[in-house]
Amino acid sequence: MADDKTPADKPTVGRLKSRPQFLAVREGERRKGPFFQLEVLDRKAPEDPARVGFTVTKKHGNAVERNRMRRRLKEAVRLSAAFAMQPGHDYVVVARREVLGASFEALSKALGDRIQSKPKPKRPPAGSRNE
Template identity: 40%
Template sequence: MSDPTETAPAPSAAVFRRLQVLSKRSDFLAAARARRQGTASMTLQARFRDDGDPAIRVGFTCSKKVGKAVARNRAKRRLREAARLVLPENGRPGWDYVLIGRPEATAARPFPALLDDLRHALRKVH
């Protein structure tokens, strides 16, 4: 039996790194004035915040050019999942990221390629 006073090993820092979702229009506008990188399946806008908060914040948007509501929602779901998988390890603390869906490409692109596009865009903006 194990000793009850022993502590479990500490989880890695990535476990505690949660993504915060952007919701204020002013945050989206600030990201729009910052760095951007286009890929085949999305556009990434990124900016560094000087507020000292180490959280990684992310926002998602798809215009009506992407399609009707069903197509926009599907594209945003795919972008959210890609961000959840890629940003904790490739994003930087204190940065805001906005992922913008592209017409037909975001929903139709194979998911592994979508993940690679996001990783490539992050490398370029940093």
């Protein structure tokens, strides 16, 4: 019998819970958005489900405001962005204060856009031209 909590058409997304997991993702790619920064790490394990973690620092408000930001981001991932997450990748969403004032539709759209965006090619350092 199918479980009502996890329908077959919804993707399974794991959670990042320990500090070493969050620190490992910091070594990956960073994608900046208007409401958050998204850190992405390809674990090179396409058979594993995607994992996501959320970070809200103390500089963004008191505990009530930080928890509200985290809840909004979790819900945006659950409803819309989980479909865009690629298996074998870890995602950390680092909230900014603007999450509190943003409409939920704008937040969900920005999150989906950042997850689906392709990495930009890195520019060579200044002064390293080959002539």
